[in-house]
Amino acid sequence: MSFNMYVPARVLFGAGQLSNLHVQKMPGKKAMIVISKGKSVKENGYLARTEEQLKLAGVESVVFDKVEANPLKSTVMAGAAFARENGCDFIIALGGGSSMDAAKAIAVMATNDGDCWDYIHGGSGKGMPIEHKPLPLIAITTTAGTGSEVDPWGVITNEEKHEKIGFGGIDDLFPVLAIVDPELMLTVPPKYTAYQGFDALFHSVEGYVSKGANLMSDMYAITAIENIARNLAKAVKDGKDIDAREKVAFGNTLSGIVMCVGAVTSQHSLEHAMSAYHQELPHGAGLIMISKAYFTHFINKHVCDDRFVRMAKAMGMEDAKQPMDFITMLVKLQEDCGVADLKMSDYGIRPEEFETLAKNAKDTMGGLFMFDRSELSIEDCVAIFEASYK
Structure with a gap:
């Protein structure tokens, strides 16, 4: 019967909830929006709507659109460098599980030194502790697949080692806000x-x-x-x-x-x-x-x-x-x-x-x-x- 429960993410659930993003408390002043390298969130207008919501909230934003279906370590490291170069102080994951997985790892590597695999437990990972608090994260899911909008884990692939491993698991990687808007899922094939x-x-x-x-x-x-x-x-x-x-x-x-x-x-x-x-x-x-x-x-x-x-x-x-x-x-x-x-x-x-x-x-x-x-x-x-x- 014993359990240990800690799920601190605020969840806005229901059709139309993306339109309420601008009235939520923002965890920073400049957002890095992480999306996949596919076209769906752009073509369906979800990116433009998110950017507009951030403008209404007085938040600047930049877009990182390089994430693969199974996000790679090299992409995470490129994303972390992008976050630092652009002075981003929080991250918005917009998309499915791959965008959310990558965003969590990017959030860690934007504030911590070394390589993503230094903090991986398993395989060739070094299992080092995450020393510095990751950037805060907002998750806006456009799919119903991973539940990553309310958990502290991401899954990253080391393409050189053929290792695909869960990353994170620390309290600071829970999204501070999750938007689960089924209207954003109507276009999934x-x-x-x-x-x-x-x-x-x-x-x-x-x-x-x-x-x-x-x-x-x-x-x-x-x-x-x-x-x-x-x-x-x-x-x-x-x-x-x-x-x-x-x-x-x-x-x-x-x-x-x-x-x-x-x-x-x-x-x-x-x-x-x-x-x-x-x-x-x-x-x-x-x-x-x-x-x-x-x-x-x-x-x-x-x-x-x-x-x-x-x-x-x-x-x-x-x-x-x-x-x-x-x-x-x-x-x-x-x-x-x-x-x-x-x-x-x-x-x-x-x-x-x-x-x-x-x-x-x-x-x-x-x-x-x-x-x-x-x-x-x-x-x-x-x-x-x-x-x-x-």
Whole structure:
């Protein structure tokens, strides 16, 4: 029953909330707006609206638009230099998980010396403590996928080492303000709506079956699972369905809180290894690919049968009785969202890589394996990859 909860981000949730940014207390006078190198936030007007809100608040701003889908260490270091050169005293992350992840690491490196990997715990990281307070951060999410708007973590890839590792985790990296406005999500294409929605779903599914589960994380996780699972297919089929978008966004934000008061499991480590070696693989797509085999493994171990049954009920199978009913509902949701047939081979992943990926997952993000209710060996990880391969 024990838990330790600290989630200090102020959250403005609901359609139209971006228009209320200018009346919020600003943590500085000059903002660095971090966006991806894609075109969506510019073309859809979200960047211009954010800049206008900052003007109304009397805040100057500059834009850093170099962030990749899986943000790289080199980009973080370039962003930190950009923040210093432009005298920015706070950061606004505008976009999806990649923008928020990069912004958190940039916030640290703008005020601390050395290399980003000096402060990474895991892999070749030096594990040094973050000495100087990061720049304050405001998160404006345009996707429902990572929950990063309410947690203190980012995930960064070291392209030289093929290491993709969680960064941060300190209290000062919680965004001071999160704006979750479903109107900003209406333009997300169907397949990315699905990829992001499943990432959000798995944060809570993993949290619910992890050894870190507790009364508080359970409350958030099961509510998130219900909202996402019952509305994601609607959002995929009709991106303008604001009710579905709002419920998926709500589940996503709750899933971010799950990661603060509970913990995710090794499924995320396994996927991080996949996209560390295959930069173009969307994180959510990788999770979808391995999810059926991954959760079936733990169901076969009977580590928490009742929890899998409870999740199946939350997903819509009211009369669920067997743990495998969860897999039935998971596969049905993937089919309904059009993502049941994703192939590793389409992203260049080959079976001969599986042992390398398994070892990478344990070396770089081994901490998450500690939250599995049954220990996964390298052989188990390889078997999960093999069962997932198409």
